[in-house]
Structure formats: structure tokens, C-alpha cells
Amino acid sequence: MTELRTLKVALLGCGNVGAQVARILIDDADTLASRTGARLELSGIAVRNLEARRDVELPHELFTNDAEALVKDADLVIELMGGIEPARSLILTAIRHGASVVTGNKALLAQDGPTLYEEADKAGVQLSYEAAVAGAIPILRPIRDSLSGDRITRVLGIVNGTTNFILDQMDTTGAQFADALAEAQRLGYAEADPTADVEGLDAAAKAAILASLSFHTRFALEDVYCEGISSVTAADIAAAKDAGFVIKLLAIAEKLTDPEGNEGVSVRVHPTLLPREHPLAAVHGAFNAVFIEAENAGELMFYGQGAGGTPTASAVLGDLVSAARRIVLGGPGRTETTTGHVPALPIDAAITSYYIGLDVADQPGVLARIAQLFAEHGVSIEIMRQTIHRDSASKSESAELRIVTHRASEAALAATVEAVKGLDVINSVTSVLRVEGV
């Protein structure tokens, strides 16, 4: 090989993903050089604890405590520490010293992305973060570049593997949430403290990033309505299954016009019913997928592994090689376009279909009264299905009513459910779940 210039790569953090990135940088150095047109030299790995055990054996002399010094001497910086500080300060230091940055830090991007993008723009360096959403799946670059001549209208993403594994287990085995969670923890798909995953916070950060890129407007974590899966019951799953649906935790970003005629984007994370024929319904286990609807392209789906050290390392290295190629070629890096100023809509303005489960008294006229009440609130019913349960011991009868509505606003639905609760013939509202893809 002819003489190639060398670019210094600083790695911050050496966890699951970081260790694999370091391994690949060392093992595949020749291949990466031929792809890049420059040698990518791992100049050091900044960690908190020099003595910690790593997943991968790496040269001792690469490790350092002095992240700051490492960053100041690098052409490219890979940030995989996670958390807000010191990641944020180190990224800003890197940018101000003229280094391009690759990060997988979704929490930081969702909280303070705009500052980072602006700084990178000013410095003429690149800031890439493919690994922050849906692990190995190339999704951010296709949205940013491949769909740059189109208008995205809706994004539906399964972007959290832990919750997809749990819901898939519940769907396949009929398990309750707690048991499926325990199984996920046993297999290493869920952490000891699973809150960030099961309450949808991880998905919400990714939703903010997806929405920002898709609608060319900055959305932050606080713009995202978030509901997790901890209250989804085996009965919900069974009822959904019975009606031809599967329940998935979706990150949703869609352009809507609210009842007052204001255009905006609804960004939200919640358990969602999907028809079993929907491409996202076939995403099993801990896999991720992002489904995109665009005005011209129509329906697109991107599917792959959403987590794991090696898959996520692939996304990090794709960003790294791309950024390095740009340095080799010369000319400024591509930056974000955020020309839009579409407001984030509150959850009340979201428009979707709903599935409602009701435990009702089995007496004549109940269906008619409930249907009347929906009509009064402007919520149109698509499917209404009643099942009678007879308890031969107590000789009592009860009826279960399942309703799927047409698309209605969240506000109208909430008012309807409140009113339904007030009816004397209602024993309980057993579930209210949103439906997409119908």
C-alpha cells in the first residue's frame, strides 16, 4: 500500500460498544485504511477506571485517565461514555480543537443537541451519531441524505430492544409483564434497573432525534409524550391478539394539523396496537425497525439489531470512516439542515385510532347507550364487539365490550372515556390503547 496519512482517533469510554470499536480499529486497520484513504490510528482510550476488566483484550498502554489531553490531540473523537457530563464538555473541546466527533449518546443529543450541532457547524467539523438510534441500523443517514428530496409525513419506530423483547415474549407465551421482564433480565436484554427502557425514556430520546431529522426542526426530550409498557397486561395482549393486533412500544413522529388548524408535529412514545399484517408486527425479539412514510417514496422500513456491542460498533465505524473520508477529501463536512420551525404538538392534539376494552353489565340497551355517547363526543366507532361471560356458580352474567375507533383526537377520546366511566352500566374500563397502521 502507498504511504497514507494517519488520522488520530481518540476513544472516550470502553464499555460494551467502546471495547468492540477499539478491537475493530486494531484488527481491521488495513481494511479501514483502504476504505478511508488514511490510516485510522487509535491514539488512546479514556476511561474512569484504568484497572476495570474489559470484554476485549486491548493494549494496556492505550488506556488513560486524561480524556481532555487525549481529545485535544485527536483528528477524530469517538464519544461512548454516555451521560451528560463530562461527555458534553469533552465533545465541545474536541469540536473547538477542530476534531470531528462520532457519538452514540442519545440522552445528550436529545437534551442539548442544538448546542453541539451549532458548534460543529461553526468549526466546520462533522458531528455524527448513527449509533444513537436503532444501533446497527443505518437510519439517520438515509433520513438526512437519501430522503432529502422528499417530505417525510410519519415515522413509526421500534427503537428499544428490551421492550420489544418483553412484549414479544408476552405475545408469544401469554406471560405477564413481570415474568417477561424477569426473563429479559435473565437473558441480559434488560438491566437490573429497567426503568429507562420499560418506561419509554430511552425510546423518547430516540424519538426526539428521529423527529428532528425527519421534520428539519429541533425537538427536545420535553417535546416527547412518553408512556411505557409496565401497565400492559397479559389480558391486553390477549385481547389485541384476538382482534388481529399485536402490541408494540412505538416511537412516533408525525405531521398533524390540530383541531384549530395549526400544523405541527406530534412526537410520542406509547404502547400501540398494530395490525398483524403490518411490516413492524413481524419485528420479533430484541430487533429494532423504523417504518417511514414519505410523500413520494411511500412506505419504507429499516430493520436490524438495535443494540449489542458489535452491531452498534458497526454504526460508530461507519460514521468514523465517513467523517475521515471527508477530512481526506477536504472541504467542509455536511451539517444538519434545520430550516423548519414546525411546533411540537401536545399529546392532546395527537390524532389516532383507539382500542377500548370495557367490562359492562349484560343488559339490553347497553351497546346503544355507549355508542350514543361516543357519537356525542365526535368519536366514530369502527368495530364494536361484545362477548358474554356466564359464571355458572354465581349464575351472574357479565359482558366484555371491545371497541376500535376511527381516527380521533386524544382530547376527544379522553373526554369520551371519562363520560363512559360515568355510565351506571359500566363495571370498569379495562384498557385504553392507541392503534396505528389501520
Next chain:
Amino acid sequence: MTELRTLKVALLGCGNVGAQVARILIDDADTLASRTGARLELSGIAVRNLEARRDVELPHELFTNDAEALVKDADLVIELMGGIEPARSLILTAIRHGASVVTGNKALLAQDGPTLYEEADKAGVQLSYEAAVAGAIPILRPIRDSLSGDRITRVLGIVNGTTNFILDQMDTTGAQFADALAEAQRLGYAEADPTADVEGLDAAAKAAILASLSFHTRFALEDVYCEGISSVTAADIAAAKDAGFVIKLLAIAEKLTDPEGNEGVSVRVHPTLLPREHPLAAVHGAFNAVFIEAENAGELMFYGQGAGGTPTASAVLGDLVSAARRIVLGGPGRTETTTGHVPALPIDAAITSYYIGLDVADQPGVLARIAQLFAEHGVSIEIMRQTIHRDSASKSESAELRIVTHRASEAALAATVEAVKGLDVINSVTSVLRVEGV
């Protein structure tokens, strides 16, 4: 909006896709300008017949016969004429005049891509062709950029909507090939002369492009082994279904080591059995999808519309905006990396599993003799299943034998099938089909 510079866009060809590209350039001019940082002005549309009727109403004054003059005056050229000449000469003229080129011309790229890439590289302009493979699906850019730090080991693509529609019809309704083709023609999914689609030629050109990008080596159309679907029968589909498989026409490119230990890439198009659980099995109708296996990323799939004027226009415009942004930013465009020199392997070196259907005499010892013969040829049997058919009228019995092998070389399999045919207990070999995804 502040004053933006204007980039002149020449459009060559105004068919199905071209007309939609022109419409979007005119209708969405402001959005495209905000994404690009420059106004994209459609300076003219070169067509053969000025009087031809178009799908879309477009300003008369844009049309011209003089493609050459149009190209010489453009900053960006979109070539959607198809065919080899004059498309090839016009693209070369554009490149030599410093224009970046966007094309969807898979036939030209598969035949003479290397010349075009080299010329673009020399001139420092960009040559993009996302629309050439799988229509609206962003697949070439993810392979080139997002997976640039990974090593792709295998690509399996449903890249021809016509054949996928026909096979899906046969699978769903039990129709014979001829009837499913007629239905596809009636619905506009197949042309009056369907040869290029059903014989796999269209898929073969796309396979060459996918293989070239995935393995960083140039592969041309003549490197691709190609078998179409016209000999796939309703009986094949039914037998596959019965065994838990679906038949798809796949474009396959995979790294293999042949029996002599030589590394190479097998590039081929043929009807293929896939397990019904495989993500590609769920790709219905005229949809396309590309399934990629990479060393680090693992399994990825990209799904969407593979044809149609508007979806394909989305891919063209994504390329156009990206190329235009690079002009605005300054610095040379990204070019291809083709550092590898992996040879294309002949079909004999391909290693895959096979499904073999046999009509055999129903007499003792037949299974054992056949199994023995497979073993002698080094082809290991995974599943062997015998079904006895009794004809009560003639009181005769016949047996149907279905065999799925483990992975074996094409050469070993061909020799085995030849030998099996020579057995006196064999009435006929009813089908030999390749299997992937097991």
C-alpha cells in the same frame, strides 16, 4: 428567504420517473432550496419526441430535442433515458463539463459503470445512482457510507417487483405462472414483453451493482449467473409451501471460498426457497427489499417500493439534493472505493442448500439407495420426506420424495442430480431449487 445561488438542472428523459422528477422540482422548489442551500432550477427536459403525451402537465418551453446543448450548460444532470446510447455519451459530456450526474440507468452501470466512475473521479464531480436499485429504498448510500466500517458477507435482494408480484400471486392463489403473469400485465406490474423481468435480466444488472458496492470490486453483468422464474410451476410453489418455504427471485452476492480455497464473490439471480419466518418472506406484492449480512452489524433489511414514477423520483431527488449540497459546500464529491480485487466465482463454485423433488417408484430400499448416492457425492441430506400416492383406479402406487440438503457446492449438486436421474427407480426429477436463509 435570503438570496441563494441557483444551480441549473438538466433532465434527460421524461417517462414515468422523469415526469415526476420534473413535477417535484417545480412544485417543491422552495423546500428543495431550503434543504440544499441553493435553488435547483430545471433548465430543460431533453426528449426524443416533443409532441409525446406526458403523465404530468409540464411547461412547454422546458422541452428540447438538443440534449447535448442542455447538458453542456448544466450544473447537475439527471439521466433517466435508459438504454446505453445516447445516455452514455451524454453522461460523459456532462462529467467532462464539470456537472454532477444522477442516473437510474442500471443497464448502463452494469455494463460500463467503471468508465463512468473513473471519469467522474477525474473530473471531481459526483455520480449517484440510488434509483438504479430497488427504486425508492435507500440502499446504495447505506452500503457505501453507513457500512463503510464493516464487512458485508452476503446480500440477498428482492429487487424486481414484477417477479415478486407474480411469485406472490402464485403463492397466495395457487395460480400457474402464465396466469399470474397475465394478472401482473393486467394490473400494469408487468410489461407487454416481460422478458427482462421474468428472465431475471433486470435483477441481474442490479445484482452486479449491489455486489460492486458491497465488495468494493467491480462486477459486470457477465459476472452474474442468471435464472428467471418462467419455469417455476404451481407444483413447485405448493411443495415449497408444504415444506414451510416460499419461493422468491433473489439477487444474491456473497463472499465464498471455493473448493480449491480461492476467495471470491458469487453473484447470481435465481428462484430461491426461503423459510417462511425469514424477513424477506414477508415482502409481498410488488414491494422490494434487500437483506444484508455484515460481520459486525449482523442482519439488516431495507424495505420499500421498488418501482413507480413517484417513489423512484424520491430516490433521484435525494441524490440530486445531496450532490447539490456538496457543490454548495465546496470540496470534492465522495467517489467510489474499489480497492478490492476479489474475483467473481462461476456458478459452479456457489455453495448453498437445495430442495429436490423426485417422483420415485414405491418399492423397498429406494430411500436407502438415493441417500447412499447423495453421500457418495458428498452432499449431506438435511430433510428427506416421502409421500405415497395411491391411484385407486389403476391400483398403482407412486412415491414423491422431497429432499432438502445441507450446504453443498453447485458442482457437487449437479453431479448428484445427474447420478440420481440414472437410477432405475426414479421416474422423474420434478424440481431442483436453491434454498437460502436456513
